[in-house]
Amino acid sequence: MLQKKLPSQDVFDPTLTRLDERPADTAERLNRALEPEAVIEVAGLPVGRAVDVFDQPFLTRGARLLRAIPAEQARAILDGMAVDRQADVFRQAEKADRDALFPLLDDDVARIVRTLLAYPRDSAGSLMTTEFVSVQATATVAEVLDHIRAVHHTRETIYPIYVINPSSGRLEQTVSLRRLITASPGDPILTHCSGRAPITTTASADREDVARLIAHYDLLAVPVVDDARCVLGIVTVDDVLDAVVAESTEDVQRFGGVAGAEGPYLEIGFGRMLSKRAGWLCALFLSEMLTASAMQHFETELEKAVVLTLFIPLIMSSGGNSGSQATSLLIRALALGQLRLRDWWRVAIRELPVGMTLGAILGAIGVLRIAVWQQLGIYDYGVHWPLIALTVGAGLIGIVTFGSMAGSMLPFILKRLGFDPASASAPFVATLVDVTGLVIYFRVALVILHGTLL
Amino acid sequence: MLQKKLPSQDVFDPTLTRLDERPADTAERLNRALEPEAVIEVAGLPVGRAVDVFDQPFLTRGARLLRAIPAEQARAILDGMAVDRQADVFRQAEKADRDALFPLLDDDVARIVRTLLAYPRDSAGSLMTTEFVSVQATATVAEVLDHIRAVHHTRETIYPIYVINPSSGRLEQTVSLRRLITASPGDPILTHCSGRAPITTTASADREDVARLIAHYDLLAVPVVDDARCVLGIVTVDDVLDAVVAESTEDVQRFGGVAGAEGPYLEIGFGRMLSKRAGWLCALFLSEMLTASAMQHFETELEKAVVLTLFIPLIMSSGGNSGSQATSLLIRALALGQLRLRDWWRVAIRELPVGMTLGAILGAIGVLRIAVWQQLGIYDYGVHWPLIALTVGAGLIGIVTFGSMAGSMLPFILKRLGFDPASASAPFVATLVDVTGLVIYFRVALVILHGTLL
Incomplete structure (x- = not known):
């Protein structure tokens, strides 16, 4: 609420001290x-x-x-x-x-x-209040101010005033109390309205869309109208602020792979906590089983060159990390309306060189590490160590590039399929990239090590 | 801004059509x-x-x-x-x-x-406006209304009014225009104030704290005061709304492992995009190199039982995923003030059983998968397949438990060290869990497979 409508305790009382609690x-x-x-x-x-x-x-x-x-x-x-x-x-x-x-x-x-x-959860209808100030379009400024004085105790906010067509009941205009303060009392209220069609929303609109509307047009409240443009209620900026904070929680949790856990952490019971987490965790686990299948597929190679397995966690995680970065960037760019679905190719042609460069940087570090460990005698990667270093380096370029591309395209694909792009989570991206990453690594190994180790 | 201060185009004009742009x-x-x-x-x-x-x-x-x-x-x-x-x-x-x-x-x-x-970026000082309405504590309601009428064109908002001590210049009280609408013109303004010390903030306060203050106390604006409690400016709810949206972007991106990329995605240049991502990616890569060291440490076991490597990606990713879930939950719980630093042990004793149960669920699926594949002849895990299944199952319990614990404690540790708990990213947690996960897996294998495969 913009302001307490019953300001019972909110009148000056000399006995109140600073210790008096809000x-x-x-x-x-x-x-x-x-x-x-x-x-x-x-x-x-x-x-x-x-x-x-x-x-x-x-x-x-x-x-x-x-x-x-x-x-x-x-x-x-x-x-x-x-x-x-x-x-x-x-x-x-x-x-x-x-x-x-x-x-x-x-x-x-x-x-x-x-x-x-x-009204459904998180909709404009569920956020709105029906306690707003509305006046008929035929009223004068003085009549409007008198009306406000009469009803303000039962209204959540009196700053935006909704001007209604007396015959149809439709919302005609909005005007602010601010403007009325300096208006001549005898003026018809309509002369102080902008003449533009008011910004409105519908009861079924998502809270995120309402927040965007209020933020975009700098509103104190947005009216919720029905099909006949009659005002059902208003959503105020402070309710939207609370909603944005809640939405932000939901986004971070979904990105972490938790199905929208609501309420304070300590108040979520054991069973509900399990159900919020087990579902995604099992789904990811089942998908990730494909890595075991991929490894089984390359069993012969694995047995011939166990040294290759040493770098599997390193290489896989790099793919997942680069994918997670790209996804987090794109989720927000889509949520903020900076990008539209049709911009996917503009993102793709940017992520390709970015991914390749990031992969090359990591690849160079990987090659260096193998060379240094070999030369200093910390570990012996065998006589073919330069080829193994090359495999790791080339594999990293391929996997990080794929990670960046997959991570950046995933939010677009989800949006195209009608899902919220923010349902893409870091674990989901990592799982997506892991299986392909393994295949890329072993394919690169087959090419580079063919005739030597493999 | 709560409202345009120069409403030049905002007066009724019959020639304006709906096509007239806002x-x-x-x-x-x-x-x-x-x-x-x-x-x-x-x-x-x-x-x-x-x-x-x-x-x-x-x-x-x-x-x-x-x-x-x-x-x-x-x-x-x-x-x-x-x-x-x-x-x-x-x-x-x-x-x-x-x-x-x-x-x-x-x-x-x-x-x-x-x-x-x-003022530093993202501080209350950088968000505030100096265009607010302030009046002396000796004024009457009529004088305040006259003052508002005289200055309102150059003020961002006129709804909260700041009452200043005439001699010291200190902020004494706040009062809303709403209350003045129904007040007798001759009343001293102070009789319509609450008597409570106004909620204030300082110029160096973080935008997130200002947002929390405005949301918590349902304010239209919060005054920014200096050490002498003189008002420097005010931060309005709409500026805070924009700030919360920006903060939400930063949180999701940081959780994805990107160092605060600002501005629309397509406007971030190639060089800046690289620098936002390469730093974290390299740091994670260097940490993740410990996995290669861990694998090298268990080289003998790996060579004896290559079959163990098949499940490494599966097991590692499960630890990372459960950690990522726990971290996302705790980051938000701490950001929303639902938990304090000293609550860490309450979280720990909740995450322990949750992690063990989640691990047991995944472990059961893992055992089932190995048994089914073996029985159906899809893959041959060798004569000791029940022991291998047991290793995978027990390993998953250990790793998912560790992942949940590490993921939930990390935000507390960051906060304790003076960092923002939200700087914990999913890739960071995954990296943290990967190395320990490998060690847990091999230790479990040593115990279970001792005397058979190892």
Whole structure:
């Protein structure tokens, strides 16, 4: 919420000291406390104060705390809360708590909350509030200001004002409180609107798209409209900020190969933690089994030249690392709209020379290492050591180039197939590159070592 | 900026159609255009319109475009721009452009811009604007509203109002325009303040901390104060939103093993792209060379049982993958403040059983695969195949457990050493786990296969 709508505790009171706690800090402390202690504290809060605390979007266990206190107190707190926060509390609640608390809501509010709950997770509909300021397009500035003064206590924000066509109910224009401050009271409100069609979104839009819209157009809120362009609610910049932080968590975790683990780390139970990780881990393991098959295929070569196996981990990991770098770059470039699907070839012709150069650098280091170890007598790679060094060097060029290409193309392929490019994870890229990397290495070895070791 | 401070094009004009472009869209189009075309378009824009376009934070090449148009026009555009955007343009400019444009600034503005430029990248100081509304603590509500009406054209936002002690110049209180709308004009402004010490930040604070503050306390802006608690400027929620998106990019890229590549992918030159990637890739390669040393150490075992090498890539990658999962979870938990340094042991006692269970699942699949391949005659692992299967299974338990533990502890260790936990990358974790993974595998093999194969 842009601002508490019931600023009960937020009026100057000379008895308040600096030690007086902010609602956000109380909420954080409640999150950390054991549940019985949290219940006692909530039960002891004055209602206005409790409303401020429950209006904090990051308060966890909201439904459980409300259910544990006397019903009348819970009803009063729910009644004072912003409607989008009420919906949040019900969304996060377990079924038993939801069923126990729902009867405490007023019928009108219950209907709105039920509508908000019906929107899919992470959609604009699930982020929006229905508590915004709307006025008819025929109003004057003075009428709008009077309306704001009358309703502001029950509105989440009063800074963007939505101007509605009186007959169709469609959104016509938006105007900011800022502009009205300097306007003549008698002016029709429409003379202070830009005349442009307002930026809007739909209830099913993804939170990431809403965030992009708000960031791009520097908005304090974006209205969510239905097919008839009637305003269903608004998503405010602070809800979007929270959403962007959540999205960032999801992106890093997905890139690490975890299926969207939600909630604080320590609150994820053992079973849920396993299920978030085991799926991907098993899928990667099964794919990676192809490396065993590839190795079996080159069994004869392996037995003839065991020395080749010494460099397998080194070479494979280099391919995976270069792929992981390229994927992380491309995931973000696609997420930020810097690149479109059709730009894939521009990326490909850039990654090819970059990958080859990186491969050549690593290859040179690899050759040097073998030569130095051989010359200093640290390890004996046999009489054909220059050929082995050459195999390692050439193999690295091939594998790092392939890693960069595969890693950079993977996000495009996922996007083309209708997936989020950010579902490409570092372990996924590494697995993709490992099998091919082994094949490249052994093929290079066959060419270079043919007639000597192989 | 929360809102254009010069809303030149933003007044109702019946000749405007829906095709009339928003400044943000013009800026985006300019970013995509070739430079000569962009220059021609900018030169043709009315000044007010050009100011709106240059006020868009994501406009690139701002300084080059300004330098390419007539100096008087550039001066007028710079003059109209928000001061934090002027600083942005100079920050991103090349030295020649900066030197050419700086003389166009008024002396006062030049001084402010120079101060803003002196703050480190990604600090609150570099994000803040000096164009905010401040009033003396002795003012009445009517005086504050009059002041806002007088200055609002040159202020980025007028919604948060900063109340200053008239003698010391220190920040006393903050109050929102929202509250003043319903206040009696004769009230002293202080009676509408909360009495709490305002939330503030310092110029050197990291953008991530500023974002957390704004998100946590649902602020429209946070004031940046000096040691004497005088307000230097404010950071607004929309600047923070942009910063969070940028931070998210940096986090994903760092996790992928890329040293903070800035700017759109296609605009990063070949040399810069190499330097962003080669450093980490070489460091990882050098560390990964330890795998070759480990393999050399177990040379005798390798030669006796080449069959063991078949599973090296499979086993190593499983350790890396489980480590990467754990690291991504912990990086975010630490970034979001869900965990503190002292919680490391709570994480360790959770990761141990999770890692062992995940390892047991993969181990079971591995054993099954060997048994099936052997029984179906797809591959012959030799007479001791049950022992080899056991080695692979037990090795996986050990390696996945170690991977989960190492991956989850790494962010804590980095934090303890004073680094950002988010500098732990998937390739880094994989490298860390690979060497130890090999040693675990061979040790397990020595125990299980002693007296048979080894």
